[in-house]
Amino acid sequence: MILTKVRTRFAPSPTGYMHIGNLRTALYGYLFAKANDGTFILRIEDTDRARFVPDAVDFIKRTLDAAHIIPDEGPDIGGDCGPYVQSERQEIYKKYAEELIEKGFAYRCFCDTEHPHENGEYKGYDRHCRDLSEEEIKAHLDAGDPYVIRQKMPLTGTTTFHDVVHGNITINNDELEDQVLIKRDGMPTYNFANVIDDHLMSVTHIIRGTEFITSTPKHVLLYESFGWSIPTFVHLAPVMGKNEDGSVSKLSKRHGATSFSELVDMGYLPEAITNYVALLGWSPKSNQELFTMDEMAEVFSLEGLSKSQAVFDYAKLDWVNGEYFKKMSDFDFSKAARPFAGELTEELDKKWLYACGLLRTRVSRFSEIPDMIHFFRELPEYDAELFLNKRNKVTKEIAAQVLEMAIRDLEAAPGWTPYSLDAIMQGVVAGTQLKMGAVMWPMRIALSGQKVTPGGVTELLYLLGQEEAIERLKKGLKKVSE
RNA sequence: GGCGCCAUCGUCAAGUGGUUAAGACACCGCCCUUUCACGGCGGGUUCGUGGGUUCAAAUCCCGCUGGCGUCACCA
Numbered sequence: 413m414i415l416t417k418v419r420t421r422f423a424p425s426p427t428g429y430m431h432i433g434n435l436r437t438a439l440y441g442y443l444f445a446k447a448n449d450g451t452f453i454l455r456i457e458d459t460d461r462a463r464f465v466p467d468a469v470d471f472i473k474r475t476l477d478a479a480h481i482i483p484d485e486g487p488d489i490g491g492d493c494g495p496y497v498q499s500e501r502q503e504i505y506k507k508y509a510e511e512l513i514e515k516g517f518a519y520r521c522f523c524d525t526e527h528p529h530e531n532g533e534y535k536g537y538d539r540h541c542r543d544l545s546e547e548e549i550k551a552h553l554d555a556g557d558p559y560v561i562r563q564k565m566p567l568t569g570t571t572t573f574h575d576v577v578h579g580n581i582t583i584n585n586d587e588l589e590d591q592v593l594i595k596r597d598g599m600p601t602y603n604f605a606n607v608i609d610d611h612l613m614s615v616t617h618i619i620r621g622t623e624f625i626t627s628t629p630k631h632v633l634l635y636e637s638f639g640w641s642i643p644t645f646v647h648l649a650p651v652m653g654k655n656e657d658g659s660v661s662k663l664s665k666r667h668g669a670t671s672f673s674e675l676v677d678m679g680y681l682p683e684a685i686t687n688y689v690a691l692l693g694w695s696p697k698s699n700q701e702l703f704t705m706d707e708m709a710e711v712f713s714l715e716g717l718s719k720s721q722a723v724f725d726y727a728k729l730d731w732v733n734g735e736y737f738k739k740m741s742d743f744d745f746s747k748a749a750r751p752f753a754g755e756l757t758e759e760l761d762k763k764w765l766y767a768c769g770l771l772r773t774r775v776s777r778f779s780e781i782p783d784m785i786h787f788f789r790e791l792p793e794y795d796a797e798l799f800l801n802k803r804n805k806v807t808k809e810i811a812a813q814v815l816e817m818a819i820r821d822l823e824a825a826p827g828w829t830p831y832s833l834d835a836i837m838q839g840v841v842a843g844t845q846l847k848m849g850a851v852m853w854p855m856r857i858a859l860s861g862q863k864v865t866p867g868g869v870t871e872l873l874y875l876l877g878q879e880e881a882i883e884r885l886k887k888g889l890k891k892v893s894e
Numbered sequence: 895g896g897c898g899c900c901a902u903c904g905u906c907a908a909g910u911g912g913u914u915a916a917g918a919c920a921c922c923g924c925c926c927u928u929u930c931a932c933g934g935c936g937g938g939u940u941c942g943u944g945g946g947u948u949c950a951a952a953u954c955c956c957g958c959u960g961g962c963g964u965c966a967c968c969a
């Protein structure tokens with residue numbers, strides 16, 4: 413048995429951002445390689461000079477890095493199959509295209525850039541130059557006429573290839589156009605360059621989106637023309653977005669974020685994003701859903717890939733992210749959360765680590781934090797009716813009683829720690845003879861102006877600080893006494 | 895439009911001829927509770943449709959419908 417080492421590649425074009433679908437493609441390529449002790453290659457497909465975006469390559473690398481998808485070979489990393497940027501491989505493609513011409517599988521086309529149109533409809537290239545005579549070709553060449561190189565497609569028959577997720581796929585050859593291999597500017601087209609590179613880089617498994625299924629027969633024909641072995645194809649179903657009306661369509665801006673970095677900006681953890689994205693279109697054999705990258709690399713297999721499109725679901729991402737928060741230390745959380753928190757009160761800034769202990773389990777993404785802690789900075793306007801609580805049997809009279817006693821005890825507080833504050837509050841409960849809930853409810857309202865807060869009353873007192881806390885309680889007492 | 899791919903709860907999905915059709919998220923209800931959260935328990939006409947094949951179909955075949963993709967000197 414011949415053991416060939418698995419080699420996969422991620423081959424993005426440098427457009428300046430990383431679509432979530434692309435990220436997933438990269439992730440699967442990486443995971444599959446790692447799961448098989450293989451090699452993961454990053455290759456930049458920048459053969460379209462018109463679409464050149466400065467710094468895009470750098471951006472791709474930073475994104476992969478942030479997502480912990482680390483290539484073994486690629487630009488700046490090196491490897492035996494470089495260069496890994498297609499624009500630097502121009503001569504290679506040229507050479508192979510010439511080889512194809514010699515073998516009779518390709519030809520020079522001197523036709524105008526403008527497509528021949530019939531009634532305004534483009535009917536495809538008319539193969540005008542497919543059978544030019546030697547003399548005609550020589551004449552054009554001597555005249556220095558620019559040309560492209562086209563693939564000479566079989567006119568009849570069918571081409572079949574095997575896809576790991578879809579099985580055999582067959583297409584009629586007469587569907588195939590004599591596609592351009594080398595453009596007028598000397599650059600190869602995607603359809604040519606990827607075949608040359610995948611072969612030269614010994615890629616064993618081509619993992620890419622379904623949008624390439626229909627062009628795969630052209631690639632297969634190319635492999636056959638060269639006499640090269642055909643790699644294994646793995647075409648991934650797309651990631652969709654949900655529209656307002658319930659329909660789905662390709663994930664785009666109107667669905668929210670479309671790229672990895674936008675998700676990060678929204679306050680999701682890179683690890684959580686990759687974890688969630690991995691589950692969109694792949695399922696492990698077990699019921700496990702939370703995975704570290706290493707765990708995924710261990711269990712990833714192609715059989716788990718699904719054939720049908722998956723809809724990106726923020727609710728589930730929120731859950732995954734929340735689970736990651738729960739596993740984080742308060743310290744790590746506090747550091748990562750700080751940039752999202754906005755301006756803090758002096759007290760809150762000093763006690764940020766403590767506050768994060770409360771926030772960490774109550775938030776599913778960092779960007780929820782500002783709203784959640786806004787009341788620390790500014791007591792919201794609230795209605796005295798808020799003090800009323802049926803379940804805890806809180807009336808305005810009870811609220812006033814509680815607040816009064818709490819203010820008195822808190823003003824006399826010798827210290828201001830969660831521990832001492834808890835003792836004081838227990839004292840208030842005992843002193844008023846009320847149930848815990850009846851005491852805490854009006855306290856929370858007065859301290860925060862809201863029914864829902866991160867943490868309990870003791871925590872709020874502590875985070876507000878003595879001066880501010882007492883001021884708010886007095887304000888509440890006044891309000892409830894009117 | 896031609897060609898190709900796809901079709902299991904709202905969403906992600908398991909499932910490969912015989913299952914009470916898993917599990918997760920979300921949702922609803924209840925319990926617990928110092929609100930929220932956490933936790934616990936419980937709930938839901940789910941196999942697009944019409945035909946076959948078979949003793950038996952979510953699973954196999956065909957048509958239909960719907961979604962997606964592709965038909966560039968883009969990738």
